[in-house]
Amino acid sequence: MGRQEEVILEMKDVKVHFHLDEGVLKAVDGVDLRIKRGKTLGIVGESGCGKSVTSQALLRIVPKPGEVQGKILLYRGGKDGTDEPVDLVKLDPRGKQIRDIRGGEIAMIFQEPMKAFSPIHTIGNQIIEAILLHTTDDKEEAYRLGVNILQKVGMSNPEQRMGEYPHQLSGGMRQRAMIAMALSCNPSILIADEPTTALDVTVQAQVLQLINDLKEKSDTAVIFITHDLGVIAEMSDDVAVMYLGKVVEYTDVDTLFHAPKHPYTKALLNSIPSVSMEKKRLESIEGTVPFPMNLPQGCGFYSRCKHAVDGVCNAADVPLVEVAAGHHVRCLMVESERTEQEVEA
Amino acid sequence: MINYISYRILQLIPLLIAISIIVFVIIQLPPGDFLTNYIAQLKNAGNDVSESMILNLKMQYGLDKSMYMQYIIWIKNILLHGDFGRSFQYNQPVADVIGPKLTLTLVISVISLIFVWAVAIPIGIYSATHQYSPLDYVFTFIGFIGLAMPGFLIALILIYFVFTQTGVAITGLFSPEFADAPWSMAKVMNMLPRLVIPVIVIGMSGTASLIRVTRGMLLDELSKQYVITARAKGVAENKLLFKYPVRMAINPLISTIGWTLPALISGEAIVAIVLNLQTTGPMLLKALMTQDMYLCGSFLLILSVMTVLGTLLSDILLALVDPRIRFGGVAE
Ligand SMILES: Nc1ncnc2c1ncn2[C@@H]1O[C@H](COP(=O)(O)OP(=O)(O)O)[C@@H](O)[C@H]1O
Ligand SMILES: [Mg+2]
Numbered sequence: 001m002g003r004q005e006e007v008i009l010e011m012k013d014v015k016v017h018f019h020l021d022e023g024v025l026k027a028v029d030g031v032d033l034r035i036k037r038g039k040t041l042g043i044v045g046e047s048g049c050g051k052s053v054t055s056q057a058l059l060r061i062v063p064k065p066g067e068v069q070g071k072i073l074l075y076r077g078g079k080d081g082t083d084e085p086v087d088l089v090k091l092d093p094r095g096k097q098i099r100d101i102r103g104g105e106i107a108m109i110f111q112e113p114m115k116a117f118s119p120i121h122t123i124g125n126q127i128i129e130a131i132l133l134h135t136t137d138d139k140e141e142a143y144r145l146g147v148n149i150l151q152k153v154g155m156s157n158p159e160q161r162m163g164e165y166p167h168q169l170s171g172g173m174r175q176r177a178m179i180a181m182a183l184s185c186n187p188s189i190l191i192a193d194e195p196t197t198a199l200d201v202t203v204q205a206q207v208l209q210l211i212n213d214l215k216e217k218s219d220t221a222v223i224f225i226t227h228d229l230g231v232i233a234e235m236s237d238d239v240a241v242m243y244l245g246k247v248v249e250y251t252d253v254d255t256l257f258h259a260p261k262h263p264y265t266k267a268l269l270n271s272i273p274s275v276s277m278e279k280k281r282l283e284s285i286e287g288t289v290p291f292p293m294n295l296p297q298g299c300g301f302y303s304r305c306k307h308a309v310d311g312v313c314n315a316a317d318v319p320l321v322e323v324a325a326g327h328h329v330r331c332l333m334v335e336s337e338r339t340e341q342e343v344e345a
Numbered sequence: 346m347i348n349y350i351s352y353r354i355l356q357l358i359p360l361l362i363a364i365s366i367i368v369f370v371i372i373q374l375p376p377g378d379f380l381t382n383y384i385a386q387l388k389n390a391g392n393d394v395s396e397s398m399i400l401n402l403k404m405q406y407g408l409d410k411s412m413y414m415q416y417i418i419w420i421k422n423i424l425l426h427g428d429f430g431r432s433f434q435y436n437q438p439v440a441d442v443i444g445p446k447l448t449l450t451l452v453i454s455v456i457s458l459i460f461v462w463a464v465a466i467p468i469g470i471y472s473a474t475h476q477y478s479p480l481d482y483v484f485t486f487i488g489f490i491g492l493a494m495p496g497f498l499i500a501l502i503l504i505y506f507v508f509t510q511t512g513v514a515i516t517g518l519f520s521p522e523f524a525d526a527p528w529s530m531a532k533v534m535n536m537l538p539r540l541v542i543p544v545i546v547i548g549m550s551g552t553a554s555l556i557r558v559t560r561g562m563l564l565d566e567l568s569k570q571y572v573i574t575a576r577a578k579g580v581a582e583n584k585l586l587f588k589y590p591v592r593m594a595i596n597p598l599i600s601t602i603g604w605t606l607p608a609l610i611s612g613e614a615i616v617a618i619v620l621n622l623q624t625t626g627p628m629l630l631k632a633l634m635t636q637d638m639y640l641c642g643s644f645l646l647i648l649s650v651m652t653v654l655g656t657l658l659s660d661i662l663l664a665l666v667d668p669r670i671r672f673g674g675v676a677e
């Protein structure tokens with residue numbers, strides 16, 4: 001333990017609500033997570049469950065009219081002269097303090113590297129811009145650091161690449177360049193929002209490998225967002241399963257795959273093809289994800305859950321409970337099962 | 346880049362030839378040719394027109410040859426001698442009639458274009474970044490008035506207002522003592538303050554629509570992923586705005602230069618008549634009404650060629666600012 005488990009970021013009851021004309025859209029509705037140095041936290045869930053908005057909240061780049069509530073505590077380890085954590089929610093989203101953290105402390109890579117780079121500036125220009133903001137004021141040094149980092153992410157002819165435009169690179173190369181830009185200022189946290197969804201399968205594996213290698217080398221914490229449980233298994237140390245803006249199950253990767261508790265997690269696991277269970281029919285989860293506006297009280301998964309009990313599950317909002325050391329589940333049925341066992345014992 | 350430009354220029358040649366043929370046909374459309382008119386005019390004036398003189402004129406303009414040869418001679422005269430034919434209404438070569446007025450028109454149009462861009466783009470940027478703010482609504486309101494109200498009406502109102510308030514008639518580009526004087530520094534200085542009103546009036550509707558276009562383009566760009574990437578890197582909002590989305594939003598505006606210039610030139614006609622400006626507009630209108638075909642045709646030709654050249658210019662500018670066009674243009 002000790003250094004191994006050093007928490008560098010803590011989200012406490014984080015909510016992101018969009019106040020729209022039609023009502024309040026609760027994109028993220030009470031998320032508690034802990035990011036540990038050198039570890040990967042996987043966030044998984046169906047499209048629209050609030051994964052991207054959660055990551056935007058961390059950088060305070062949630063678009064208008066979104067509003068972030070709760071606490072996001074960043075432990076900078078004395079870098080800003082105090083051991084006290086900064087609460088990112090309290091910072092002015094246009095202010096100097098958060099701008100230093102963006103890219104410098106927490107960096108992000110995105111789903112579509114083609115759209116994520118400006119098409120009219122060279123790769124080099126965009127990487128050097130980040131380095132000049134956070135690392136050095138010297139342009140020549142920034143250029144050298146840029147070439148260096150491109151080399152580190154495995155790009156051939158890094159000096160030539162610096163002068164090229166995004167459309168001149170292949171998809172995989174572009175994502176490498178994106179990773180290079182994110183890591184160019186040695187952030188302590190890297191957020192990867194579906195970084196391989198837009199790539200070919202073979203390229204996907206290379207990019208995942210690259211992220212894992214770089215994480216090991218630089219001791220960066222990674223928040224890995226995906227809707228693909230297979231990728232989660234490959235990348236994560238801890239996993240949070242999200243549903244309708246809430247974390248429904250949060251545990252280490254082994255427990256998640258071998259002893260999942262939440263009905264939604266189980267359903268997700270049953271819906272992926274597995275090599276070992278060849279003949280078994282794949283199950284899809286019935287129904288669709290409700291729209292996160294004007295939701296009724298109670299468990300968000302109620303309408304699609306096979307174990308749901310009327311009058312219990314839809315009576316009041318369900319809390320996230322630690323059912324075993326480090327294993328958190330948001331389900332009344334799981335909880336009652338556990339209390340019964342305790343009573344018996 | 347050189348490849349791209351030469352490729353674009355090569356593409357223009359057939360277009361220019363097609364335009365010249367159409368203009369030639371239009372000149373030939375009315376019954377009779379300008380020579381018949383010209384001779385009739387000379388006779389009316391009591392001049393003695395000899396057979397040899399008529400023959401000479403016929404030879405000079407190739408009127409005794411086939412249509413096809415006439416076209417060749419016409420275009421050759423234009424290209425080699427700058428001879429656009431004669432305006433029978435002014436009884437002068439067309440080039441001499443148009444020349445000085447075209448210069449004045451170009452000066453006013455270019456200044457109007459600069460005025461339009463200098464006013465509309467900053468306002469458009471403000472409106473997009475402060476969407477639905479009170480000032481955004483104010484600019485939108487003024488913009489719609491500018492779009493809806495015809496330029497000549499604004500010109501009339503301005504003339505009336507300035508005249509009743511100060512007693513100065515602001516029509517014309519020069520005060521009387523300079524009107525026929527040769528060009529000099531003093532004449533230019535005399536013109537500058539008098540340019541203000543025509544430029545505002547001519548640029549009004551262009552400004553209004555450019556504000557709308559800039560605002561729309563920029564709103565589109567502001568929510569794009571590359572803007573979010575830059576923000577996530579820690580770039581300050583103002584720096585980010587001008588380096589990324591504003592530059593992207595201006596690219597499509599550059600491609601409008603091609604047709605904005607001729608639109609300004611023909612659009613100022615009525616305004617120029619109201620304000621009594623010695624530009625090409627009033628002359629074009631008169632030439633059309635009197636069927637002075639060589640004059641009309643030359644106008645048409647010059648306006649079309651300017652549109653084509655304007656488009657070429659904006660294409661080159663666009664390639665300069667957008668690497669995707671620079672590198673991909675020829676290949677794709
Ligand atoms: N800028 C926005 N304005 C309004 N609603 C938004 C915005 N961004 C996301 N949402 C809504 O928030 C919810 C979560 O979105 P998101 O975090 O992007 O999902 P995902 O898990 O697929 O990344 C969705 O219902 C989405 O419609
Ligand atoms: Mg997403």
